Amino acid sequence: MTDRAPIPRDPSNDYTPEMAERRAAFLRERTGVTLDHVRRCSFDPSVLPGNIENFVGVAQVPIGLAGPLRIDGEHAHGDFYVPLATTEGTLVASYSRGMRVLTECGGVRATVVKRSMQRSPVFMFGSALEARDFGEWVGENFEGIKAAAECTTRVGRLVEIEQYAVANLLYLRFDYTTGDAAGQNMSGKATFAACEWIRESHPDHPKYMLSGNIDTDKKHSAINTLRTRGRRVVAEAVIRSDVLERIMRVDTRTLFRARQISNTGALLAGAASNGPHAANGITAMFIATGQDVANVSESHAGITYAQLLDNGDYYWSVTLTSLIVASYGGGTGLPTQRECLELMGCYGQGKADRLAEIVAAVVLAGDVSLGSAVLAGDWVTSHERLGRNRP
Amino acid sequence: MTDRAPIPRDPSNDYTPEMAERRAAFLRERTGVTLDHVRRCSFDPSVLPGNIENFVGVAQVPIGLAGPLRIDGEHAHGDFYVPLATTEGTLVASYSRGMRVLTECGGVRATVVKRSMQRSPVFMFGSALEARDFGEWVGENFEGIKAAAECTTRVGRLVEIEQYAVANLLYLRFDYTTGDAAGQNMSGKATFAACEWIRESHPDHPKYMLSGNIDTDKKHSAINTLRTRGRRVVAEAVIRSDVLERIMRVDTRTLFRARQISNTGALLAGAASNGPHAANGITAMFIATGQDVANVSESHAGITYAQLLDNGDYYWSVTLTSLIVASYGGGTGLPTQRECLELMGCYGQGKADRLAEIVAAVVLAGDVSLGSAVLAGDWVTSHERLGRNRP
């Protein structure tokens, strides 16, 4: 044992202003720091079970409003005002500028092209041959496995079980649709039930681990880029050369030339994305709307694909391959987060696709803006002018 | 032109409660949504220039307290209580449990092993030969380039210019130390000045773009993992087998076996990290402490390396290769953010290394916890019990 000073907790009901205050006092005593601002939240801690433990207050992250952004998606249609929670100066201004370009060009088409959330157990055998035979068994027993998995969830659906054989192991990748939830937990529970069913049903009762690390939860991976994690969403627009020159002071030919060099740089660097800065918009929207912000690690990956059209206009697209969003569950129901979702008509059931389309459209707007600004030579200067809270 | 309804702004002074309210009213009118909670922030908007534009309110992200975590670093020394801003249930509890294990085992050694922030211009030539000759010129004129770069900054220091030749292009990667700032803007400005100096000084006045996309700002990349972006930090500990079994109900032999399988899975999947979930702790600390949260895209990358020792204890380390933190500038000075930094003695100049060490130690704690919990079989169940705000 060691002389740890544990954080005060009340096992009977820890989600009270009193307990938050008790912890703040404990910190004050230990560190001399008073949590004046952290302590001032606008809601009662009783809404927080399932979202936090050892609650002590809130981080207040400034929200700026960007927009309007015209979107022409299957689920999002119209002009949107987007709440961006960030502390990075110029970010909201930059995204707004890109939104203006896109809106003046007629807006962004946004399309969810695939839905797939994973849990990836690994089964262990005495030999590669047994592992391979087990793989065949899994294929033949897909319906049974699916039934076992789906017992645990109302909305989750097991769509596919990918198989990856290595040594005497068989890595499986269970792919689910999970409705409007991000779905990691849903997928975890369902896969656990499925694995237990497998263990019981298969004559050899094979051993497994619930994750063999190819899910790949909370980290970027090549497998995500290829096979999708969460939603695969495309945002695309035709940028008119006159609009771009007027607003961004850059011509589409220069843009396309720069794209070649950026693509080459991304290939050279082994980058998760060949675009400018998808992570910025995604993160700011994730914080504002109560997403699991750690999923920025996966969600920022993507592929920018552009074409210079014969008339000088510019087809610009971004494909987010691993965008994880929810309109329901997790942090989406918390007070400020829900308000931000509601601003975009994205709170509650049946709204996750809409949110995904908006996020992708916002990413495109930010890329149009920064991708152009760099070439117009005002990139450093705009940071200078607006971003003074920096050394 | 198009019928956009632009967001109200006051060019003379936009950072007032009135303008925030005017924008909220604009939203109410357009969307029918009232920003009750978003509007209630504990501070005056006049502190916000340089952090946000079109300010409308705040996202309130719950902060839970984890700890104590005993750290034995060069800059962080003692027992730390860590504010984690998240909406993901069980996260704080899980990190706390890992901190308990580590603290009872004597704590975490944490070491910043490299500092390097980048801006990566690309220079364009008529042929590969000219590009190569230019590369030699850059090597010979390093001191001049360095002087030009450092003119723009008090703290930034140009340490190295990496060269990557492709076709008739030369990609450069300017590596800086940037003191206690994250340093992306500092590096951008300095590199811009350096490139202008190069353009003027080199007889051919070569053309360049300020970024050739190998920086690789706001995205994970192989080059970051290899060459570092921000800080390269190692957290390491020897986990005693008895402590692990008592608290986490798993033995070190099982842990080590699972590590082999996780390493193999990460290699197979082409993952940015072979560890459990660094992104979770990093993100929660980044939100709490006013970091640029979009840098989770880069910062979550890392390498877990473990050894089963002869006595059954377990050497567990995590190396974060691209951790971007600041103790100064950006969002660090905002009210709640600064309080959270002060809790850990990490606000202001001379504290960024300390913060980096703490972040790495927290990541290790989270990995010990989740990495063990999965094997103890209570992973799904702990999410079930605590994480009810999920579908």
Place this chain on the structure above:
Amino acid sequence: MTDRAPIPRDPSNDYTPEMAERRAAFLRERTGVTLDHVRRCSFDPSVLPGNIENFVGVAQVPIGLAGPLRIDGEHAHGDFYVPLATTEGTLVASYSRGMRVLTECGGVRATVVKRSMQRSPVFMFGSALEARDFGEWVGENFEGIKAAAECTTRVGRLVEIEQYAVANLLYLRFDYTTGDAAGQNMSGKATFAACEWIRESHPDHPKYMLSGNIDTDKKHSAINTLRTRGRRVVAEAVIRSDVLERIMRVDTRTLFRARQISNTGALLAGAASNGPHAANGITAMFIATGQDVANVSESHAGITYAQLLDNGDYYWSVTLTSLIVASYGGGTGLPTQRECLELMGCYGQGKADRLAEIVAAVVLAGDVSLGSAVLAGDWVTSHERLGRNRP
């Protein structure tokens, strides 16, 4: 036009000793070099149509004999003597030593766990939505596509069409089994027929390119490692600690420790393989047996997975994820190549799996040898003693 001096050809019959001699004379005249040895081949050029154009002679690559290697596979069973064509001193000796270790330990289990050869067309659309809808159409019309593809081949079977959506493009990856041929051409022809069928059958008659570069023919890729290209083969063995110490002078504990470091190095470096030198054995066998040696680029990728067993023995496996071999067609029927295949009972129909198993087993032998020699400290010295044809 330019003053090119074209190589002499006889359009009516170019595969004669006379034409080979005429080209040699042409070279002699142009370069002053006489092809004494190149010209001396043991067979008549009339066997060469379909293998070479502008034939002028042969490269004589020395073949050394390694073995015996005991293999216990599904298709290869017994003790094998393996012809290795190489000019790298110590290679045959090293592989032989590893074979001795494996054979004394009871031999290698080898298993083909997947077969999959690709051609990957890309279809182009006006929008991501059209591309997605097309993807659904492809799924619904799999049987028609399959029938069209299989019309072109007796042995090829279309097993799956993978779909990867990016922008307004849909990349498809047609996966075939191709019997005993490597199958790239077979897959190309079949996919061309399938694409033509698609173009005619789909109401929009979509445009396509026959390869969108995700096949990924003649290059290593993450997608190959994940999804297989050619054959996925596992070779595995339990190395007895006493045998390893006696022959290789290294203990299994040291070996396992080194494996951790090699795994970490491979992850850090973004390597196509975490093993020692699969490419050496594969290349030497490919040259000897008339394989398409350029496929070393794909075939050398793989995953080494090892376990230190409780009794101190060592489970060592290598999984080749993209091994492309043929026992029929291509260069397999040429005189020396066929003899080498026959040595291992691998010539002709029904033998490709057997060859794949042997290749994997040979790779394991080479890895056991080099992986141990490095640790025994005699690696540099053995190169010194045997490898004197080097600077």
Place this chain on the structure above:
Amino acid sequence: MTDRAPIPRDPSNDYTPEMAERRAAFLRERTGVTLDHVRRCSFDPSVLPGNIENFVGVAQVPIGLAGPLRIDGEHAHGDFYVPLATTEGTLVASYSRGMRVLTECGGVRATVVKRSMQRSPVFMFGSALEARDFGEWVGENFEGIKAAAECTTRVGRLVEIEQYAVANLLYLRFDYTTGDAAGQNMSGKATFAACEWIRESHPDHPKYMLSGNIDTDKKHSAINTLRTRGRRVVAEAVIRSDVLERIMRVDTRTLFRARQISNTGALLAGAASNGPHAANGITAMFIATGQDVANVSESHAGITYAQLLDNGDYYWSVTLTSLIVASYGGGTGLPTQRECLELMGCYGQGKADRLAEIVAAVVLAGDVSLGSAVLAGDWVTSHERLGRNRP
């Protein structure tokens, strides 16, 4: 022990026709296979020590002649006829066609832009802090290390020691220039001497392994693509649109459009190269000229970068990042191999750069040919017509 039937060897002199025949007889007896063609080599085995062990004969790989290819390099200048050793039908014809295009367009510029061969030891410490301090020591003692390394070699020069810190390990990457040898052994010996010097000179006498697997010998890796392995060579040409249309029946606009899609495919697939088929030309030249063909695994990696010029012409370049070639040592002095090198004026000292330039130029020719043929729609048919030795 086990009942192995060892291969006959004569420890006193194994490089005789008699011993080759004895092994052939042994095989005949064991397998029933007679090595008629393998046994017929045009030279005496006494030249083979240092290239092979257990010599039994030769693989005869057909050589076709491609060319002329006009090259305008620093070391290669003029029209070259290139010997390609392959069994793949259409390959020589295809490369020849590309060479014709390039030559009619004025030829290929080829430039060696970097030389760097590696051995990458790893040093092991008790903590990350010790590893970091050791790294500083290495930096400070570079001259001593360099002297120790260079003691072992006449031509090798230690240029740089890269450092990569992970956990309590420090991976080093010793970068050498190695003159006209491929240099793996030279680098191995020199690094071994350097490591021994370090172990003795450093106060802690740290332990090391000679390779931590980031060299990355005989495998593709991201680190090779970034940092170079062997030679980094660029081949570039401006393709005239009229020549391309006349010979290849494709226009440059189509070519450039296809390049976008191929780049995107390569990024998606995580490919080692975004070009068509560098491995084909490299492999065929490597076999013909006595290179270490296993290095195709590293050498095939590269980056294709193209620009559509305003006048419709097409700048096409390929950058081989890890091309490993030798004009001296290894297999270069064997009879047929030497003749092939001499054909191109590439045998002996001072010729490796020339060979590297030619290889890169040949790769470009092959890419021009296949990259165009695919689009002209005659790809499948040309394989059909010429490549009949296939199922």
